[in-house]
Amino acid sequence: MSRRTPESFVVLGFATTHAALAAERLLLDIGVPVTPIPAPKGLGQLCGIALRLAPADAVRAEGALANADIAPKARTTMTDV
Amino acid sequence: MRSPASGLQTASDPRPAVYLDHAATSWPKPSQVVDAVSRSLTELGGNPGRGAYAMALAASRAIFDARRSLAGLLGVPDSCDLLFQPSCTYACNLMLKGSLRPGDRVVVGSMEHNAVARPLARLAEAGVEVVVVQADPAGLVDPGDVEREVRAAPTKAVICQHASNLTGTIQPLGDLADIAHEYGSLLLVDGAQGAGHLDVDLAALGADAYATSGHKGLLGPQGIGLLYVASGLDLEEQAEGGTGAGASETLTMPTERPDRYEAGTLNTPGIIGLGAAAQLLAAEGGAFRRMEAELVRRLHEGLLEIDGFRVLGPPPGAPRVPVVSAVHDTVDADRIAFELDRRYDIAVRGGLHCAPWAHETVGTLECGAVRFGVGWGVTVEHVETALAAIAEIVT
Numbered sequence: 001m002s003r004r005t006p007e008s009f010v011v012l013g014f015a016t017t018h019a020a021l022a023a024e025r026l027l028l029d030i031g032v033p034v035t036p037i038p039a040p041k042g043l044g045q046l047c048g049i050a051l052r053l054a055p056a057d058a059v060r061a062e063g064a065l066a067n068a069d070i071a072p073k074a075r076t077t078m079t080d081v
Numbered sequence: 082m083r084s085p086a087s088g089l090q091t092a093s094d095p096r097p098a099v100y101l102d103h104a105a106t107s108w109p110k111p112s113q114v115v116d117a118v119s120r121s122l123t124e125l126g127g128n129p130g131r132g133a134y135a136m137a138l139a140a141s142r143a144i145f146d147a148r149r150s151l152a153g154l155l156g157v158p159d160s161c162d163l164l165f166q167p168s169c170t171y172a173c174n175l176m177l178k179g180s181l182r183p184g185d186r187v188v189v190g191s192m193e194h195n196a197v198a199r200p201l202a203r204l205a206e207a208g209v210e211v212v213v214v215q216a217d218p219a220g221l222v223d224p225g226d227v228e229r230e231v232r233a234a235p236t237k238a239v240i241c242q243h244a245s246n247l248t249g250t251i252q253p254l255g256d257l258a259d260i261a262h263e264y265g266s267l268l269l270v271d272g273a274q275g276a277g278h279l280d281v282d283l284a285a286l287g288a289d290a291y292a293t294s295g296h297k298g299l300l301g302p303q304g305i306g307l308l309y310v311a312s313g314l315d316l317e318e319q320a321e322g323g324t325g326a327g328a329s330e331t332l333t334m335p336t337e338r339p340d341r342y343e344a345g346t347l348n349t350p351g352i353i354g355l356g357a358a359a360q361l362l363a364a365e366g367g368a369f370r371r372m373e374a375e376l377v378r379r380l381h382e383g384l385l386e387i388d389g390f391r392v393l394g395p396p397p398g399a400p401r402v403p404v405v406s407a408v409h410d411t412v413d414a415d416r417i418a419f420e421l422d423r424r425y426d427i428a429v430r431g432g433l434h435c436a437p438w439a440h441e442t443v444g445t446l447e448c449g450a451v452r453f454g455v456g457w458g459v460t461v462e463h464v465e466t467a468l469a470a471i472a473e474i475v476t
């Protein structure tokens with residue numbers, strides 16, 4: 001059995017599905033790979049979908065979202081999913 | 082489809098040879114709409130906003146895209162301000178009940194449909210003062226009359242339709258917006274007969290809220306309506322329930338749009354079909370409107386050529402949405418509608434069109450009128466066929 005090195009991610013949570021999808025669209029448009037995942041407990045009470053991205057992209061992603069007025073409601077980091 | 086004037090009604094295929102009831106609902110639907118609804122049912126069957134698996138996400142994304150297409154078509158800068166509602170009627174209820182409180186005063190034109198008149202009657206029982214401004218005999222609301230009433234006492238809202246489902250009259254919304262805002266009032270609009278048939282730029286129009294149907298001029302399926310709410314207007318939601326996102330452990334609705342006003346599972350097929358219609362209208366709406374104007378011109382002229390008809394609303398050639406209603410001196414409107422259906426396989430609507438206020442305004446509350454609504458798919462030949470049939474019925 002091969003052992004994977006655990007990967008870390010930044011996870012962004014949004015108030016509405018609409019906002020999460022607007023964020024997904026924007027980040028993909030500027031070339032930041034994101035994966036929608038079920039919002040994890042670490043985001044507090046937020047449910048619905050959250051966006052998972054590589055830590056290396058986080059600063060650029062969060063800057064772009066803030067500029068477009070779709071800033072996340074919550075943020076957490078996680079290791080593997 | 083049955084051939085025109087076949088007179089053969091079949092239970093298995095009730096489709097008319099000529100369909101002139103677009104003001105009630107558009108039919109047939111463009112193939113793009115039919116295909117989109119079908120795709121929604123077959124491929125996008127997950128519950129939008131509920132779940133992060135591929136099919137639920139695909140449904141959510143399709144709704145997101147439809148909302149953006151519609152926002153683009155209707156000139157809404159932030160698509161979150163465009164809410165999906167079960168119908169224009171529900172949208173009007175939310176617009177009115179969400180903004181008015183006992184003690185408020187409103188000024189409303191006399192051409193409103195029951196989608197506005199009935200919620201207002203309920204609100205009046207609850208203590209909202211409703212002042213009705215009489216429109217002229219062509220169905221036009223005079224901004225000067227509205228201003229006089231708005232100036233007379235503090236007024237929470239001016240309420241007016243975009244266009245009449247009886248006379249086709251287009252109301253002067255730009256002037257009404259200026260008046261309402263000058264006196265610190267809201268402008269609330271029932272746009273059921275406007276969107277799709279008229280250029281609607283909601284950012285420029287100045288309405289604080291605008292409700293419309295998805296299934297009339299916007300060419301979408303039935304069971305879907307829209308409500309635009311300007312970003313500054315804090316409407317109170319009228320339904321609570323799940324939204325799939327946000328803080329679902331709390332028992333209050335999220336404050337963010339669109340979720341605050343979209344409790345419960347959305348009508349995904351309806352929304353996706355309407356989104357496809359929005360794309361078609363964005364590309365070809367100008368050509369559709371030119372065709373509609375031509376059909377209206379011919380209908381209006383043709384009805385006046387038949388002895389005994391009075392056409393309601395604006396004079397020939399004046400702007401109107403593609404609705405032409407008429408009253409005959411001696412032949413009852415319902416009888417004309419009935420015979421057009423039974424003998425000629427032509428679908429039109431007689432009666433009061435859910436708009437008794439409007440009929441009262443133009444003097445047809447007792448007799449009703451026969452209404453011809455044209456739209457996508459209607460041809461000049463259809464109109465000529467109908468005119469020939471009407472001439473036979475009344476002579």
Ligand SMILES: Cc1ncc(COP(=O)(O)O)c(C=O)c1O
Nearest residue numbers: 168169170194196246271273294
């Ligand atoms: C002017 C007007 N307002 C509201 C409505 C209600 O629309 P819906 O039946 O789609 O809710 C209609 C439909 O006939 C209408 O013509």
